[in-house]
Amino acid sequence: MESSIRNARIEDVPRLRAIERAACELFRAMPDVYQRYVAHPTPEASLTKGIDAETLWVIETAERVAGFLLGFPVDGAFHIDELDVDPLFGRRGLGTKLVEHACEYARGRRYPSCTLVTMTSVRWNAPWYRTLGFRELTWDELTPTLRTMRAKEIERGLDRERVVMLREL
Numbered sequence: 001m002e003s004s005i006r007n008a009r010i011e012d013v014p015r016l017r018a019i020e021r022a023a024c025e026l027f028r029a030m031p032d033v034y035q036r037y038v039a040h041p042t043p044e045a046s047l048t049k050g051i052d053a054e055t056l057w058v059i060e061t062a063e064r065v066a067g068f069l070l071g072f073p074v075d076g077a078f079h080i081d082e083l084d085v086d087p088l089f090g091r092r093g094l095g096t097k098l099v100e101h102a103c104e105y106a107r108g109r110r111y112p113s114c115t116l117v118t119m120t121s122v123r124w125n126a127p128w129y130r131t132l133g134f135r136e137l138t139w140d141e142l143t144p145t146l147r148t149m150r151a152k153e154i155e156r157g158l159d160r161e162r163v164v165m166l167r168e169l
């Protein structure tokens with residue numbers, strides 16, 4: 001599908017929130033995951049921080065903004081913090097393009113790797129990231145901030161069925 005990626009702007013924020021809400025619908029059949037996702041949207045402050053840092057990107061089709069990726073540095077790696085594609089535009093390669101864009105950005109800035117956390121309860125997520133070159137990290141391999149992030153998620157009641165993944169750049 002024809003699409004282009006650009007830095008997000010502040011006026012995109014309402015659309016990004018709507019995309020995230022729409023993407024939650026993919027988890028409808030998994031009530032636990034669905035409720036946690038709906039209850040914990042990406043904070044607006046994180047989106048504005050990403051806009052300021054120029055590490056929040058949107059992907060646009062001829063129709064409209066269809067997805068976004070937010071990243072920031074964590075312990076020397078570039079961490080993909082949030083990735084959502086509106087299901088109306090899903091499975092047409094937009095998510096892959098956003099991940100490749102973030103990796104290209106990170107490579108250009110000499111980050112050695114990209115990291116992310118994904119849910120193993122969503123059966124297709126980790127396998128999809130594997131096809132994009134990510135591998136799962138063990139607890140022993142996690143850097144201090146990634147460990148703290150995981151521990152905080154567990155404290156907040158988010159599922160333990162999560163895995164940290166890394167792609168060497």
Ligand SMILES: CC(C)(COP(=O)(O)OP(=O)(O)OC[C@H]1O[C@@H](n2cnc3c(N)ncnc32)[C@H](O)[C@@H]1OP(=O)(O)O)[C@@H](O)C(=O)NCCC(=O)NCCS
Pocket residue numbers: 023024026083084085086089090091092093094095096097116117118119122124125128
């Ligand atoms: C994950 C996500 C960003 C992928 O976006 P996308 O534009 O559909 O990505 P692509 O088209 O590049 O690749 C989609 C691949 O993901 C997997 N996938 C996505 N949705 C799926 C579904 N409902 N069932 C099975 N596999 C699915 C498949 O491997 C698919 O490839 P295929 O269509 O060739 O089988 C999107 O599904 C989404 O927003 N999900 C909800 C939020 C989320 O899980 N974010 C990531 C958390 S780490």
